[in-house]
Amino acid sequence: MKAIPVEEAVGTVLCHDITRIVPGESxxxxxxxxxxxxxxxxxxxxxxxxxxxxxxxxxxxxxxEDTAALRLAAAAAGANITLNGPTEGKVTLSAACDGLLEIDTAALMALNSLEDVTFATVHSHQFVQKGRALAGTRVIPLAVPEELLSQAEAICSRNDPLIQVKPLKAARVGVVTTGSEIYSGRIKDGFGPVLRSKFQTLGSTVTEQILVSDQVEMTVQAIRSLLADGADLIAVTGGMSVDPDDQTPLAIRQTGAEIVSYGAPTYPGAMFMLAYLEGVPLVGLPGCVMYHKASIFDLVIPRILAGERLARKEIVALGHGGFCEGCPSCRYPACGFGKI
Known part of the structure; x- marks a missing residue:
């Protein structure tokens, strides 16, 4: 900051408001x-x-500050991020398409550790829709040293983008619905319509649904049939609890699939199973997926469709934020469920 004659001030930036007084008027x-x-x-x-x-x-x-915010946003933004502003010194980053939001939280921490730099985001690893505001950035003073801004830009370019939206694969989904009561026609299947709607929202299609009884071999054959038909993802519904008639986890194991996790620290969704069969994701979905707006389905399936191969550690990490509060009016994803 410096004081200079008015006539020499063209192109410079005012450090404070300048007041005009009109006596008796304003x-x-x-x-x-x-x-x-x-x-x-x-x-x-x-x-x-x-x-x-x-x-x-x-x-x-x-x-x-305006230029600094634009440079920070541009340095942080990866694929499918649009910039808006600056408005009052802040640039907003929004989703340019539907997809999975990915944030490099280590880079975010390092960036915000710089004095006079701020960058705030919503939580990572969630499905977001086009146009949603995801983050904002600005500097605190009216102007910052070029050296500080260069340091911030270097943090953003170290590894993956600080913030990006990964498009989801338009997957062919095969569904196996277990339960003798459904297979025999005693009750109507309610899981299929729910999954069709959920996958459609994510840009995928349930191409085939097979009803089976509680017989393990019948479930194994159905899973193998869907795999042979070219399913990109296979979901098995029902029979996921510890009831003696619930044989779905055993059936998934007997396909020869690589089991990642049976059980997840999420409520609803504790009886979830994740496996990979010849590279194809295979999920066992508990009944809560049919009844709750937000469940383990919404925390895991978008990540799978974005191309992530999840390991047990990713499932374990869901415990922090994995407790749904059961609000009378569900606000998901604008809530803490599944957020870390």
Whole structure:
């Protein structure tokens, strides 16, 4: 910051508001802090009685807050992120398409550890829709040193983008619905319509659904049939509890699939199973997926469709935030469920 004659201030940035008083009429800011002085402003400033101004001069190695925010946002933004602003010094980052939000939380921590730099986001690993605002960034002072901004940009470019949206695969989903009561026709299947709707929201299609009894071999054959038909993801519904008639986990094991996890620290969704059969994701979905708006399905399936191969550690990590509060009116995903 320095004081300079008004006539020399063109192109510099005001450090404070400049007030204009019209006796008996008004008192208010003629120019706001952060205003970039133009040729047309000189006469007005002289009329107000300002012969000298306190300004930041970009030529002195400082960057104005608007420019700094744009540079921070551009450095952090990966695929499918749009920038809006700056407005009052802040740039907002939004989703350019539907997909899985991925945030490099280590880079985010390092960035916010820099003095005078702020970058706030929503939680990572959630399905977001096009147009949703995901993050905002700004610097605290009116201007920051170029050296600080360069340091922040370097953090953003170390590894993966700090923030990105990964499009989801339009998967062919095969469903096996277990339960003798459904297979025999005693009750109507309610799981199939729910899964069709959920997968459609994520851009995928349930291409085939096979009803089976509680016989293990019948379930194994159905899973193998869907695999042979080219399913990109196989979901087995029902029979996931510890009831003696619930044989789905055993059937999934007997396919020869690689079991990642049986059980997840999430409520609803504790009896979830994740496996991979010849590279194809195979999930055992507990009944809560049919009844709850948000469940283990919403925490795991978008990540699978985004191309992530989940390991047990990713399932275990869901415990922090994995307790649904059962709000009378569900606000998911604008809540803490599944967020870390």
């Amino acid at each position: 008192k208010g800011p003629a120019f706001r802090r952060g205003h970039v002085v133009t040729d047309h402003d000189i006469s007005t400033l002289l009329d107000i009685g300002k012969a000298n101004l306190y300004v930041y001069d970009p030529r002195d190695g400082y960057v104005h």
